[in-house]
Amino acid sequence: xxxxxxxxxxxxxxxxxxxxxxxxxxSIFNTWLWYKQEPGEGPVLLIALYKAGELTSNGRxxxxxxxxxxxxxxxxxxxxxxxVGIYFCAGYYINTGTASKLTFGTGTRLQxxx
Amino acid sequence: xxxxxxxxRYKITETGRxxxxxxxxxWSHSYMFWYRQDLGHGLRLIYYSAAAxxxxxxxxxxxxxxxxxxTENFPLTLESATRSQTSVYFCASRITGVGANVxxxxxxxxxxxx
Numbered sequence: 001x002x003x004x005x006x007x008x009x010x011x012x013x014x015x016x017x018x019x020x021x022x023x024x025x026x027s028i029f030n031t032w033l034w035y036k037q038e039p040g041e042g043p044v045l046l047i048a049l050y051k052a053g054e055l056t057s058n059g060r061x062x063x064x065x066x067x068x069x070x071x072x073x074x075x076x077x078x079x080x081x082x083x084v085g086i087y088f089c090a091g092y093y094i095n096t097g098t099a100s101k102l103t104f105g106t107g108t109r110l111q112x113x114x
Numbered sequence: 115x116x117x118x119x120x121x122x123r124y125k126i127t128e129t130g131r132x133x134x135x136x137x138x139x140x141w142s143h144s145y146m147f148w149y150r151q152d153l154g155h156g157l158r159l160i161y162y163s164a165a166a167x168x169x170x171x172x173x174x175x176x177x178x179x180x181x182x183x184x185t186e187n188f189p190l191t192l193e194s195a196t197r198s199q200t201s202v203y204f205c206a207s208r209i210t211g212v213g214a215n216v217x218x219x220x221x222x223x224x225x226x227x228x
Contacts, residue, residue, distance in 0.1 A: 004156075006156075031215045033215065033216065033217075035219075040221070040222070041221050041222070042204050042206075042219030042220050042221050042222050043157070043204070043219050044219070045216055045217075045218070048215065048216055050215075088156065088157070090157075092215060102159070102215075102217065104149075104156040104157040104158075105156055106154060106155065106156040107156055
């Protein structure tokens with residue numbers, strides 16, 4: 001199946017620093033989703049992107065749908081300890097558009113030190 | 115409580131035994147999904163269901179069986195558990211129509227097969 005390349009795999013940052021992570025695909029996507037997963041819990045939606053070039057914010061989080069439709073990035077500004085978790089990108093192929101084809105990246109594990 | 119609940123949250127079983135993981139949602143969402151999460155693989159789709167009595171395979175369906183006699187329930191059965199099925203299993207659901215691309219996840223069921 002399709003693969004989403006998500007990077008970096010892990011990040012160790014200090015509180016207050018900004019964070020950037022991204023996902024790339026060899027296929028064109030029509031939707032990008034960013035989820036966060038905390039230990040012992042299921043993924044929770046952070047941001048949904050539906051149009052190429054779309055830039056959307058959710059508090060200190062900002063995500064963009066790449067112009068080529070093959071990539072997306074997520075930025076976290078002024079990180080705090082509760083940002084710790086695994087961040088997943090996910091997307092739908094342009095030629096299916098069905099939920100059954102939602103593909104997930106392998107995740108970016110974020111650790112925040114004081 | 116409203117939402118999507120999974121049970122059991124933790125299960126240890128032996129190779130060859132049958133195991134059923136339960137998923138219940140209170141939103142009357144038409145679509146439901148089962149994913150497994152393993153290190154290095156992100157979330158992979160096992161099965162999904164578009165409505166009661168309609169199910170279809172995902173990318174890693176071998177060794178699993180699902181049913182959906184009622185809209186709100188979507189049990190996942192491992193007919194003869196194998197060690198390779200040790201994983202964390204997530205159930206998810208979504209609406210149809212506006213915002214339909216967004217999946218909402220349960221808290222997960224951690225299964226260990228000895």
